Amino acid sequence: xxxxxxxxxxxxxxxxxxxxxxxxxxxxxxxxxxxxxxxxxxxxxxxxxxxxxxxxxxxxxxxxxxxxxxxxxxxxxxxxxxxxxxxxxxxxxxxxxxxxxxxxxxxxxxx
Amino acid sequence: xxxxxxxxxxxxxxxxxxxxxxxxxxxxxxxxxxxxxxxxxxxxxxxxxxxxxxxxxxxxxxxxxxxxxxxxxxxxxxxxxxxxxxxxxxxxxxxxxxxxxxxxxxxxxxxxxxxxxxxxxxxxxxxxxxxxxxxxxxxxxxxxxxxxxxxxxxxxxxxxxxxxxxxxxxxxxxxxxxxxxxxxxxxxxxxxxxxxxxxxxxxxxxxxxxxxxxxxxxxxxxxxxxxxxxxxxxxxxxxxxxxxxxxxxxxxxxxxxxxxxxxxxxxxxxxxxxxxxxxxxxxxxxxxxxxxxxxxxxxxxxxxxxxxxxxxxxxxxxxxxxxxxxxxxxxxxxxxxxxxxxxxxxxxxxxxxxxxxxxxxxxxxxxxxxxxxxxxxxxxxxxxxxxxxxxxxxxxxxxxxxxxxxxxxxxxxxxxxxxxxxxxxxxxxxxxxxxxxxxxxxxx
Numbered sequence: 001x002x003x004x005x006x007x008x009x010x011x012x013x014x015x016x017x018x019x020x021x022x023x024x025x026x027x028x029x030x031x032x033x034x035x036x037x038x039x040x041x042x043x044x045x046x047x048x049x050x051x052x053x054x055x056x057x058x059x060x061x062x063x064x065x066x067x068x069x070x071x072x073x074x075x076x077x078x079x080x081x082x083x084x085x086x087x088x089x090x091x092x093x094x095x096x097x098x099x100x101x102x103x104x105x106x107x108x109x110x111x
Numbered sequence: 112x113x114x115x116x117x118x119x120x121x122x123x124x125x126x127x128x129x130x131x132x133x134x135x136x137x138x139x140x141x142x143x144x145x146x147x148x149x150x151x152x153x154x155x156x157x158x159x160x161x162x163x164x165x166x167x168x169x170x171x172x173x174x175x176x177x178x179x180x181x182x183x184x185x186x187x188x189x190x191x192x193x194x195x196x197x198x199x200x201x202x203x204x205x206x207x208x209x210x211x212x213x214x215x216x217x218x219x220x221x222x223x224x225x226x227x228x229x230x231x232x233x234x235x236x237x238x239x240x241x242x243x244x245x246x247x248x249x250x251x252x253x254x255x256x257x258x259x260x261x262x263x264x265x266x267x268x269x270x271x272x273x274x275x276x277x278x279x280x281x282x283x284x285x286x287x288x289x290x291x292x293x294x295x296x297x298x299x300x301x302x303x304x305x306x307x308x309x310x311x312x313x314x315x316x317x318x319x320x321x322x323x324x325x326x327x328x329x330x331x332x333x334x335x336x337x338x339x340x341x342x343x344x345x346x347x348x349x350x351x352x353x354x355x356x357x358x359x360x361x362x363x364x365x366x367x368x369x370x371x372x373x374x375x376x377x378x379x380x381x382x383x384x385x386x387x388x389x390x391x392x393x394x395x396x397x398x399x400x401x402x403x404x405x406x407x408x409x410x411x412x413x414x415x416x417x418x419x420x421x422x423x424x425x426x427x428x429x430x431x432x433x434x435x436x437x438x439x440x441x442x443x444x445x446x447x448x449x450x451x452x453x454x455x456x457x458x459x460x461x462x463x464x465x466x467x468x469x470x471x472x473x474x475x476x477x478x479x480x481x482x483x484x485x486x487x488x489x490x491x492x493x494x495x496x497x498x499x500x501x502x503x504x505x506x507x508x509x510x511x512x513x514x515x516x517x518x519x520x521x522x523x524x525x526x527x528x529x530x531x532x533x534x535x536x537x538x539x540x541x542x543x544x545x546x547x548x549x550x551x552x553x554x555x
Contacts, residue, residue, distance in 0.1 A: 045305050045306060048305055048352050048355045049305070049352060051355070052348050052351045052352045052355075053348070055351060055384070056344075056347075056348055056351065059383075061383055061384045063387070064354055064355055064388070067355065
């Protein structure tokens, strides 16, 4: 069972499953077929475009020195990275960035 | 030599600002741009000697040497005003660098409400025109150590192929002549994609400036696509993707216009994604309507922004460098008056500055067939008469401002101050706070 996460400030509740589903949707939008290993499906430019879309949607900055293509071409790795960032730094700041997609299963008056 | 120096009489520079806070103070030399934080003991010397002649032995040797090297202390018989004005005119008349601002096209995919470029013209710098520009550079390059190009428009990336071709030609010419070369492009950022930036970087354009009007909501009201669409998201995502380029010399200057009410929100977002990447920088600039008939508006367009800027900067460290740059040593306000800087329209005509491209009255001439400038005889040469006069002669800010914008001076015969004394005070206060913050004892 996914751990429920109460994010400070916004009262948002996000689960790892939520993150996984949203990442999956983004990968599909980028025409990724094999979400578990898509190194061969994407060139470096396409990869950066995908990562930037993920950063934009989740409102999370991925450190360039942490961005290793081999690792990030895997939905589970991306999901863990994003989810851990939420947990460790409370980086969701929807009021400021308005980038958390509204199809997230969360409610907040600040949207 | 040092002994001889110490026998002379000294005074504190007239071009100095001093700001005190509890146990420390900060001094600024508007000549050297140096900012020094002093403790109360050191401050007492600076204050005591403010209006007196003194010997070097009258203050601790180390303090004396630091203050002298940074132009806070000058010889009693030195004429600082003359030195500042002489250096200013020398910077206008002589230069080691040839600078060209090239308008590659009037075309732009944006329809910004305040844009001064006449997009109805839709001119593009053809190869014939560029050949003239190239010939001019080729003929005169040996007089300089480097060529500095600013690509402007319209939107330069509307003509990406020409931009790459022309810039590569100029870069290669400089390589052949063993000259330095730097190129910079002012772009709306809409097409500054990873692909395009890579191509431009490889062609020798390493620096870019992109403008925002606050956060997404405000920006999209003003900087609209010609076809009516929003532009913020795409530009911001383009810039986010550039962080992953490996180019160490890439330089992205992000300019946020100060008219927006959502600067804080924008800088918050900028901080999140770009604060850790030193290749990115941010500045806050006013929008200037040089065609305004309001004297008050024109004369007050630059000064008086210090408090607003510092209030924002206190919240975001990303503006530290922008504030420090306010005091960066300079010998002129802009390149308009320089005899070694030219603004070239897509048709190959020369204008006084990038803001005057719509008005034939400001056309200086064109590059002629002999690869030299053919001057326009109808141009009002009084435009280039630049006088430091009136209040400027007694102003401590003269070495930062030099009477500021020549276009405004030509129109009003008055100088628009670049900074007020209050601005300087706010910036100095900010610098002290920043030092405390960086030392870890900032509790504000």
